Structure formats: structure tokens, C-alpha cells
Amino acid sequence: MSLTPHSERSQIVKVLQVIDETVDAKSFVFATEWDYQPGQFVTLRIPSDLTGSVARSYSLYTSPFDAVRPGVTVKRSPGGYASNWLCDNLSEGDEVEVLPPAGAFVPESLDVPMLLLAAGSGITPIMSILSAALSQGSQHIVLLYANASDADTIFYDDISSLEASHPGQLTVIWWQAEYRGIPDADSLAAVLSPYHSRATYLCGRDEFMAACKEALRVIGTDRSLVHQEIYASLSGDAFADVVPHETTDAEAADAASVTVYNLGATFTIAWPRDRTLVDVLIAGGHDVPYSCQSGECATCICRLSKGTVSMDVSDGLDPEDKEDGYILGCQAKPTADELEVEY
Ligand SMILES: Cc1cc2nc3c(=O)[nH]c(=O)nc-3n(C[C@H](O)[C@H](O)[C@H](O)COP(=O)(O)OP(=O)(O)OC[C@H]3O[C@@H](n4cnc5c(N)ncnc54)[C@H](O)[C@@H]3O)c2cc1C
Ligand code: FES
Structure with missing residues (x-):
């Protein structure tokens, strides 16, 4: 039976090859071609009788510069649901739903010691x-x-x-x-x-x-x-789409203002107090990175250079990141009137 995508961002891919790496780890090579950077991960949707599905991220072990199809390696977590499900069930020729490559664990330069x-x-x-x-x-x-x-x-x-x-x-x-x-x-x-x-x-x-x-x-x-x-099991539904939300007059009147520096572009937009940065930027038509939307994968990491924010979850950041002013765009809500953010 063919799978259907559950999100605008996801795609269905076929497993081309399964490789036994060790007694408790397998690599899954996908019959697809992705535009990705070394160090990035994909997120797989794994069926679950209990909850319908769970989302789990797995880093690509392949290099985008080699003439090979992309692949992930899954190591069984003792007692873990998804890793064992994948190693026990996913076979060559099977389909799997995947969120495309994402993540900020990418070298700035490949030509440095x-x-x-x-x-x-x-x-x-x-x-x-x-x-x-x-x-x-x-x-x-x-x-x-x-x-x-x-x-x-x-x-x-x-x-x-x-x-x-x-x-x-x-x-x-x-x-x-x-x-x-x-x-x-x-x-x-x-x-x-x-x-x-x-x-x-x-x-x-x-x-x-x-x-x-x-x-x-x-x-x-x-x-x-x-x-x-940082490896973590995602707790939310990473496959849910960000639904653009119409700002009400009351929200607009009370909104903070954020200036964003993104890939050489600078713009300033209103940031309603109860909305996350990813929400307002996506709603404003800006292309910013995000994946899990639950504060656990750090794809949406950016630096707050002015102002303050609150974050419900910040597991994807370590204490040093926080000290250095890094925030997670999928969690950040403004607690100051004027803010500046750098991607
Ligand atoms: C960006 C990123 C990249 C990643 N890349 C890789 C990768 O390349 N390869 C890889 O193998 N993994 C990777 N991971 C981790 C992967 O996403 C999963 O977290 C991992 O496979 C475990 O998932 P699971 O469903 O098997 O375990 P889970 O069911 O989530 O359990 C995780 C651990 O918690 C324990 N546990 C579960 N439930 C309970 C409970 N009720 N009480 C006590 N303990 C419990 C389990 O025993 C297990 O040890 C990555 C994660 C991220 C965020
Ligand atoms: S999108 Fe994963 S932490 Fe924000």
C-alpha cells in the first residue's frame, strides 16, 4: 500500500538498501536525491499503534559531494520504540515518510583543520x-x-x-x-x-x-x-504544518517589533506576543529554517542580539549556547518591545 504525505513539507521515499552495520545498528539508503549539507538530518514518520505515529530524526551519514544516495544509520536504543521498529521492520523496497534534510550542525568551511x-x-x-x-x-x-x-x-x-x-x-x-x-x-x-x-x-x-x-x-x-x-527523541508532531495565523487588531496593537538579519537581508516586522518567531516569519512569507517545532532539534537556532524572549522548551540548546544569546525560533516569544535576531 502506498503512503500519502501528512505534511506539505514531507515526502514519501523508497528504501533502496538496508545495510547491517553492527549487531544493533542498520543503515537505510533511500532511493532519492536531496539537496543537503554535511551534518544534516532527516526526520522519519514511524507508525505506532498507540499514537498513530512518532517522529524521529536521524543524521545522514553520507556526503552530498559523493555520488551515493543519501542514507541514515539507526542504532537500537534499549527499550526504545522507533529505533527498534525501524531495525525490525523497514526493508528494501518499503516506503517511508520523511521530512527533508535540516539542521544547523554544518561546518562553516570544509577546508580548515x-x-x-x-x-x-x-x-x-x-x-x-x-x-x-x-x-x-x-x-x-x-x-x-x-x-x-x-x-x-x-x-x-x-x-x-x-x-x-x-x-x-x-x-x-x-x-x-x-x-x-x-x-x-x-x-x-x-x-x-x-x-x-x-x-x-x-x-x-x-x-x-x-x-x-x-x-x-x-x-x-x-x-x-x-x-x-544533541540527539533526542522528538516529543511533538514534527509533521504538522505551520499554519499561517491572521493577526487580530488586538494582537497587532500590542505586538513587539523584531528586526531580522537573514542571509544578507534585513527586515523589520511586528511580532505578536503569543506567537513564536518561526510562526510570524513563515506567516510573513520569509524562508527560515525549522524542522521539529518542539524545541528539540535546534534547526531553528538563531542569535538574539537585542531584547529578550521566553521559550517553553529549549532542550536543543546547551547552557553555553544560551549564554551566548542563541535562541530557538520555534519556541521564542517576545518579552521585550524591540528585538533583533540574526540567522
Ligand atoms: C538531530 C538528531 C539526529 C539524530 N541522529 C541519530 C542517528 O543518526 N542515529 C541514531 O540512532 N539516533 C539518532 N538520533 C536519535 C533518534 O532520533 C532517537 O531519539 C533514537 O533512535 C531513540 O528513539 P526510540 O524511539 O528508539 O527511543 P524512545 O522510545 O524515544 O526511547 C529513548 C530512550 O528512552 C528510554 N525510555 C523510553 N521510554 C521510557 C520510559 N517510559 N521510562 C524510562 N525510559 C524510557 C528508552 O529505553 C530509550 O533508551 C538523532 C536525534 C536528533 C534530534
Ligand atoms: S525546529 Fe526543532 S528546535 Fe526549533
Whole structure:
């Protein structure tokens, strides 16, 4: 039976290939072509008897610069619904509903020395960035990749091949806990100190990310160089469309005013107090990034350079992002009269 899209943004794609990566991780390659950037993710709609469906995001492990179809890698979460459903049920030739590539975990430049830090399934966006940087740049890249054991290591053969084919450009620090112990801040700092001034991208379990961030702080890496992807299970319906809302006279009379700097364009619009920034910008016909609409994926991240906002959910931001003035457009509502936002 053919699927029908539930949202204006979503599309139905066919699974071209299913690859067993490890005993608890599978890659799904899609029979489609997307315009995407290394490090981005797609969101899949997974059927559920309980709730009708759930939405889950999965990073693309492929590089847009390689002549390959896009794919995601799903690692089973113990007790998790969607990851196990996908690994148990999604087969070659099946259709799946997908929100197109999104996300801000994208390198500003692929031709700078990089430090890539990944653990477990956190390798997927890092693999995309690594492949893209190796093909598009010529700078040295260090990948530190932590796993429980060799058998648990997703893309072990692919990364080994990249290491062999890019001697001098790629250094891989394999960190198997079975030999080296769980990476903590001290042991990571000892290994990472030569790379303190590099653009750094990290993704993995919470404890790994916390240890990496502490290690980077200890070795003196400037916070502005550090970028992370936070994995979370989406709680809302990411497939719901943003419905443009007609501003009432009362809302307009009480609205704040926001000046937006977006991709070189500057404009000022009214921002009704009980509406999110994404809502007002989409209603105003402005093309701004968003995906989950529930404050969890950080696709809508932007910087507040003037004014204040409230956010019901801000899980997609870490405390450092918030200190630096970053907000989530899908959650932000104005609590000042005049605001400025930079995308
Ligand atoms: C931008 C982004 C990119 C991502 N990329 C990837 C990727 O490339 N690969 C990947 O594998 N994942 C990725 N994820 C994570 C993925 O979206 C899911 O969160 C993950 O697959 C778990 O979903 P699930 O439905 O299987 O687990 P869930 O059912 O959501 O459960 C998650 C965890 O919570 C526990 N849990 C669930 N219910 C309860 C309960 N009632 N009480 C206690 N514990 C509970 C489960 O045991 C499980 O460990 C990404 C997430 C984001 C936001
Ligand atoms: S769109 Fe996902 S956090 Fe805002």
C-alpha cells in the first residue's frame, strides 16, 4: 500500500538498501536525491499503534559531494520504540515518510583543520562531515571515535579505508573502552591538547559530550570553535504544518517589533506576543529554517542580539549556547518591545 504525505513539507521515499552495520545498528539508503549539507538530518514518520505515529530524526551519514544516495544509520536504543521498529521492520523496497534534510550542525568551511569527536551512533553526522571535508578540503583532520568494542564500531571498515587512502590528511584515534576504558575529561584532554585551536564537531551520548566539553575547556579551546549535535527523541508532531495565523487588531496593537538579519537581508516586522518567531516569519512569507517545532532539534537556532524572549522548551540548546544569546525560533516569544535576531 502506498503512503500519502501528512505534511506539505514531507515526502514519501523508497528504501533502496538496508545495510547491517553492527549487531544493533542498520543503515537505510533511500532511493532519492536531496539537496543537503554535511551534518544534516532527516526526520522519519514511524507508525505506532498507540499514537498513530512518532517522529524521529536521524543524521545522514553520507556526503552530498559523493555520488551515493543519501542514507541514515539507526542504532537500537534499549527499550526504545522507533529505533527498534525501524531495525525490525523497514526493508528494501518499503516506503517511508520523511521530512527533508535540516539542521544547523554544518561546518562553516570544509577546508580548515578539524577535530571530530564521536561516540557510538554519534558517528553518523561526523561521518558525513568527515567524508565531505576529505573530498572538498585539504586540511588535516583528527577523528576521535569512542565505542565499547571493535564489534560495536559502526563504519569501522569505511573509516579504516579513508585513513588508508588519506595518509597525512586523516588521523583516527580509535577509542575502544574494552582496551582504553571509558573516555573521561582527563584522558581526553591528554590526547586532544595539540588540537585546541581547531574547528571542533562532536556528537555522542550525554556523558561523552560532557567529558569532551570539559576536556576542550581544560585544553583552552575557544567556545566559538565547538559545535555539537544533541540527539533526542522528538516529543511533538514534527509533521504538522505551520499554519499561517491572521493577526487580530488586538494582537497587532500590542505586538513587539523584531528586526531580522537573514542571509544578507534585513527586515523589520511586528511580532505578536503569543506567537513564536518561526510562526510570524513563515506567516510573513520569509524562508527560515525549522524542522521539529518542539524545541528539540535546534534547526531553528538563531542569535538574539537585542531584547529578550521566553521559550517553553529549549532542550536543543546547551547552557553555553544560551549564554551566548542563541535562541530557538520555534519556541521564542517576545518579552521585550524591540528585538533583533540574526540567522
Ligand atoms: C538531530 C538528531 C539526529 C539524530 N541522529 C541519530 C542517528 O543518526 N542515529 C541514531 O540512532 N539516533 C539518532 N538520533 C536519535 C533518534 O532520533 C532517537 O531519539 C533514537 O533512535 C531513540 O528513539 P526510540 O524511539 O528508539 O527511543 P524512545 O522510545 O524515544 O526511547 C529513548 C530512550 O528512552 C528510554 N525510555 C523510553 N521510554 C521510557 C520510559 N517510559 N521510562 C524510562 N525510559 C524510557 C528508552 O529505553 C530509550 O533508551 C538523532 C536525534 C536528533 C534530534
Ligand atoms: S525546529 Fe526543532 S528546535 Fe526549533
